[in-house]
Amino acid sequence: MERRRLSQAAHDAGLDDDPMTRAEIARILATRLKEELLNPKLKAASAPVTDERLRELYEAQSARFQSPEKRQVAVLWLNPGADPGRAKMYEEKMTKAREWFFNESDLAEQIDKGFSVLAVDHSEHAPTRFKGGVLGWLDAQSGGSDWNHAVTKITFSLKETGEVSPVVMAPEGVFLVRLMAIQPAKKQSFQDVRPSLEREEQTRLRKQLEDKFYQGIKDRYSVEWP
Numbered sequence: 001m002e003r004r005r006l007s008q009a010a011h012d013a014g015l016d017d018d019p020m021t022r023a024e025i026a027r028i029l030a031t032r033l034k035e036e037l038l039n040p041k042l043k044a045a046s047a048p049v050t051d052e053r054l055r056e057l058y059e060a061q062s063a064r065f066q067s068p069e070k071r072q073v074a075v076l077w078l079n080p081g082a083d084p085g086r087a088k089m090y091e092e093k094m095t096k097a098r099e100w101f102f103n104e105s106d107l108a109e110q111i112d113k114g115f116s117v118l119a120v121d122h123s124e125h126a127p128t129r130f131k132g133g134v135l136g137w138l139d140a141q142s143g144g145s146d147w148n149h150a151v152t153k154i155t156f157s158l159k160e161t162g163e164v165s166p167v168v169m170a171p172e173g174v175f176l177v178r179l180m181a182i183q184p185a186k187k188q189s190f191q192d193v194r195p196s197l198e199r200e201e202q203t204r205l206r207k208q209l210e211d212k213f214y215q216g217i218k219d220r221y222s223v224e225w226p
Contacts (some may be wrong), residue, residue, distance in 0.1 A: 021089050038213045045205040049198045060193050068140060070183040073155050074114025074133035075121045076176040077147075086177065088175040094167045097122045101164065111162045111180055122176075127180055137183065147172045186199055 014026065015021050058065070078094060080086035097118050101107055107116050114132035115122070123129045142152045150172040154165050158179040168175040 034213075038210065041209050041213075042206050045209055046202050049201045053196055053201065054197050055190060057201060058193065062187070065188040065189070067186055069185040070137040070139045071155050071158075071179060072137050072181040072183075073135050073151070074119070074178040074180055075125060075128060075135050075151055076119060076133050077125045077173050078122065079124050079173040087174065088168065091167055091169060094122060094174050094176050098164065098167060099124055108162070108164075111178075114178060115176070124173075133178070134180065150175065150214060151177060 010021075011018065016025075019219035063119075076094060076097065078090040080090050101115070101118060105116075107113060107118075109115070114134040116132045119129050119131070123133055125133070128135055138152050138155055140152065141158050142148055150168075150170045154168055154175055156178040158165060158177070161179055161182060163179045165175070165177040168177070
């Protein structure tokens with residue numbers, strides 16, 4: 001009863017035409033409309049998705065669940081810049097290092113050590129110089145700098161674990177690359193990705209329902225309520 005009296009008093013005072021009052025009424029009406037017409041449909045769209053539908057999505061997006069082959073390498077790199085004389089000198093230095101690696105050391109049998117001590121005097125790559133030249137894992141699509149692209153190109157030209165590239169002269173410098181390990185490409189199983197597929201499908205269905213609901217309102221009410 002008290003609320004009714006207050007409401008009547010507010011009406012008599014003209015507060016129902018106040019912009020803040022009308023905005024609040026509009027908010028409440030919009031909320032109630034969604035509660036009645038939209039939310040039940042959204043709830044239904046959150047129901048479990050059948051395995052048949054999820055397997056259909058899994059097959060349609062198979063490339064998404066395929067992890068590429070990755071390779072780990074060790075790198076020796078010298079940077080002559082734009083100096084042709086220095087480039088020639090560095091090429092000879094790297095060639096001698098390669099010969100020593102195979103002919104005068106036992107490093108060829110120790111794949112896990114990369115280039116070992118050679119990296120200290122035959123590489124200017126600061127992150128790997130004191131780690132035997134060992135670099136992280138790369139895949140054929142590895143992005144990044146031109147330097148990374150050059151190393152990736154050499155890496156995927158190698159065939160077997162332990163193999164060492166020829167000395168490569170490139171615009172990015174003088175390279176010697178050793179293939180240390182190969183992680184084969186593999187596809188995530190349906191069971192591994194099933195939960196994420198279901199969440200994505202439920203989200204898609206809810207978005208579809210929301211878009212349809214709002215578009216229907218827009219088509220029916222072309223003039224906004226003042």
